[in-house]
Amino acid sequence: IVFFLLVMISCSLSAQDSKMEWWREARFGMFVHFGVYAQFGGVYRGHEQKVKNGEWLMNRMKVPVQEYKDTAGHFNPINFNADEWARMAKDAGMKYLVITAKHHDGFALFDTKASDWNIMKASPYGKDMIKPLADACRKYGLKFGIYYSQSQDWGNPGGFTGRRVMKQGWDNPDSTRIDAYTLAHNGSWDPIQQSKTFNEYLNGVAFPQVKELLSNYGDVSVLWWDTPGGLSAEQARQMMTMVKHLQPNIITNDRLGGNLPGDFKTPEQKIPNLAELDGKDWETCMTMNRTWGYRTADHEWKSSSELIQKLIDIAAKGGNYLLNIGPKPDGTFPVESVERLKEIGNWMSKYGEAIYGTHANPVEPVDWGRITAKDEQHGTVLYLSVFNWPGSGQLNIDGLGNKAIGATLLNSNAKLKLKQDEQGILEISGLPVSAPDKTASVIALKLNGFAKKKDFN
Ligand code: H79
Numbered sequence: 001i002v003f004f005l006l007v008m009i010s011c012s013l014s015a016q017d018s019k020m021e022w023w024r025e026a027r028f029g030m031f032v033h034f035g036v037y038a039q040f041g042g043v044y045r046g047h048e049q050k051v052k053n054g055e056w057l058m059n060r061m062k063v064p065v066q067e068y069k070d071t072a073g074h075f076n077p078i079n080f081n082a083d084e085w086a087r088m089a090k091d092a093g094m095k096y097l098v099i100t101a102k103h104h105d106g107f108a109l110f111d112t113k114a115s116d117w118n119i120m121k122a123s124p125y126g127k128d129m130i131k132p133l134a135d136a137c138r139k140y141g142l143k144f145g146i147y148y149s150q151s152q153d154w155g156n157p158g159g160f161t162g163r164r165v166m167k168q169g170w171d172n173p174d175s176t177r178i179d180a181y182t183l184a185h186n187g188s189w190d191p192i193q194q195s196k197t198f199n200e201y202l203n204g205v206a207f208p209q210v211k212e213l214l215s216n217y218g219d220v221s222v223l224w225w226d227t228p229g230g231l232s233a234e235q236a237r238q239m240m241t242m243v244k245h246l247q248p249n250i251i252t253n254d255r256l257g258g259n260l261p262g263d264f265k266t267p268e269q270k271i272p273n274l275a276e277l278d279g280k281d282w283e284t285c286m287t288m289n290r291t292w293g294y295r296t297a298d299h300e301w302k303s304s305s306e307l308i309q310k311l312i313d314i315a316a317k318g319g320n321y322l323l324n325i326g327p328k329p330d331g332t333f334p335v336e337s338v339e340r341l342k343e344i345g346n347w348m349s350k351y352g353e354a355i356y357g358t359h360a361n362p363v364e365p366v367d368w369g370r371i372t373a374k375d376e377q378h379g380t381v382l383y384l385s386v387f388n389w390p391g392s393g394q395l396n397i398d399g400l401g402n403k404a405i406g407a408t409l410l411n412s413n414a415k416l417k418l419k420q421d422e423q424g425i426l427e428i429s430g431l432p433v434s435a436p437d438k439t440a441s442v443i444a445l446k447l448n449g450f451a452k453k454k455d456f457n
Contacts, residue, residue, distance in 0.1 A: 020263065020281060022143060022221070023251055025357040026095035027315050028348075029145070031285055031324040032085070033100050033292040034129075035107045036068075036075045038329040042295035054326065055293030058105050058154055069155055072107060072122035080125075080331025082132035083139070088333065090140040092341040093348025093355075097137050098145035098224050098322060101130055101213055103293070106155030106205075111216070114208035117155050134217040145222030146213050150206050150239070151230035151257060158201025160194065198230055210239065214246035223250055224266075228257035236260050253283070264320075271313055274365075283320035286310070288340055294326040301336050304343035305439040309370075311344070311355065312385045312440055316370035318360030347439060350411045354383035354442045362451040364399035369440065373451055379405075380451035384443040389435030395443075400424045401452035410442040424454040 033055055042054040044061040051060050058068045089097050102108045108118035110130040119125055130146070137144040153159025214220055223243060231239065236258025243250060254262035264281040271284050288307065289298045302310075307323065314321045325337050333341075348355065358372035362380065365371070369386040379402070386395065404426050407416040417430040428443065435441050 016263075019249055019251065023096075023264075023320065024281065024359075026143070027320055027355050027358070028092075028094050028311060029096035029098060029143075029283075029320065029322045030089040030092070030094045031098050031147070031292075031322045032327065033103065033147075033294075033324060034077075034109065034327045034331075035100060035103050035105060035293065036072050036123075037103070037105060038077075038294040038327060039071060039075060041329075042291065042297055048297055049295075052290035052295075052298065053293065054291040054295035054298070055100075055103050055105070057293075065155060068105065069117055069122070072117065072119075073124070075119070075123040075329070076125045077129075077327070077329065077331030078125070080129060080327075082129070082136040085133065085333070086136035086140045086142055088338065088341050089137075089142055092345040093352055094142065094323075095356075096143035096145055096221060097133070098147050098222055099130065099133055100147040100149075102149055102153070102209065103147070104149045104152040104154055104226075106149075106153040106159060108209065110213065112209050112212055114205045114212070115155070130213070130217055134220075138218065143221035144217070144219065145224060146217075146220055147224040147226060148206075148210060148213065149226050150202075150210070151225075151227055153201060153205060156197075156201045156205060158194075158197035158199070159205070160198075202231070202235060207239065207242065211242060211246065214243060214250070220247050220250055223247075223252045225253055225255040225257075225262075228255050231257040233258040233260075267319075271310060272317065272319070274317060277317060281320075282318075283322050284310075284314055285322040285324065287324045287326070288337055292324055292326055294328050294334065301340070304340045304347075307340060308344055308347050308439045309387060312370045312372070315355050315358055315372045316361045316365075316385075347437065351385070351437070351440065351442045353410065353444070354385055358383060363397075363401075363453055366397060368395065375450055379449045380447045382445040382447065382451065383410075384445055385440040386435070386443065387440055389441060390431065391433070393431045393433060394427060394429040395431065397426045397428070397445075398424070399454045400426055400447070401454040402447040402449050404445055405448045406446040408444050409436060410444055412436055416443065 037055045037057050040057050042049045042057060044057060044063060049057055049060050101110055106117060108115055111120050111128040112118050119129060134144045236256050240260060251263045253264055253266050255266060256262060264283050267282060267284045269286055289301045291298045311321045325333050327333055354372055358374050361371040362373050363371060368388045369384060372383045374381045404418050404420055407418055407428055409416060414432060415430060416428050419427040
């Protein structure tokens, strides 16, 4: 019996491993936050919202439900070009794309029978955006993923689990305006009524919409829930039963609620420390500036170099990077985002080998950069991404438990010299005086056997 259980456990582990295989190799994906909020750009009735998140405008500015919903009547992303979005992701070196099919406000970018407030019926655009995007991703060999806000749907009386959050404060200086929930609900907060209407919303909108999204667009590789809260353990279990029935290989995140762990963890706008990692798969989602949905006043752009170094840092810790774009209301990417995608793509086309299919640094961290690793047939290749190029023409790396048997500078013919002492300390010399790449130059270091840390005892 014990043997049988062990076989079962190891079989289920390898099924999980084979499901996660493409995702672990991918390391880099595009997140897109798009919806009617893009039209506001973070400004409501002349007031700039205080919070950084443009997609939260309806909530933070207490926009009455009907008034907000009516703005879909002007939502017309006529320059949306699915092929261009997918191509820009591909050229940046991204391997998958996740689109907000429905964010917290409840507006659906797809054809749905479960809610009239969708791009087909409520906007002059009148076309499903999910279908061409799924097709374009397939065309460019990108995995296609869907973000779906299951626990919050502010366009629905039942979708106001987020009201607890809303009570924290408001950005709208006109304090006499009543909030969207009260207007929608025409009454005061009643937890029993709320849970009844939440269940109606869940059964009438969320379940049917998830079913549509996982039935009508071919393979969906990722389902990105947001945010936990609201669903009972039983409701979450039922949701996952339906999801796995419709898309058996789908990868889901940890934000469904009901205490389900999902396939990967989702640090938001931050990169975990080594101490925080527990062996579970994880993906850092992050914006290039501060907002997810388009916001005109947000100029806090990270440089391309910072973004590239963050990607390397994440890969060196064994995670994925889901980097966000907040398209403008016409459906095009902000120029700042386009520039950054190009520069990242330029680096990736030269040094992508140090990212794709790698795993976390198996040896000691170094202070001059980051290390990723790939296990090949005869041993490990360490990719040394050097952020701070040494003026001395020489780099040291301590704590290797293996003999180093060769080093090359990626993208050059330079021959590097190796010298390793009995302590395992390795000296790499013969480096060019100036950095081959100002952001991160990469040295591929071949080890004799599979990487192990030096045994200091
Ligand atoms: O879709 C993006 C966010 O809109 C969403 N998740 C990412 C991927 C998100 N929803 N909730 N949260 C993140 C956490 C809530 C944070 C809050 Fe706030 C703090 C809500 C109110 C205060 C962030 C800051 C949103 C408004 C201000």
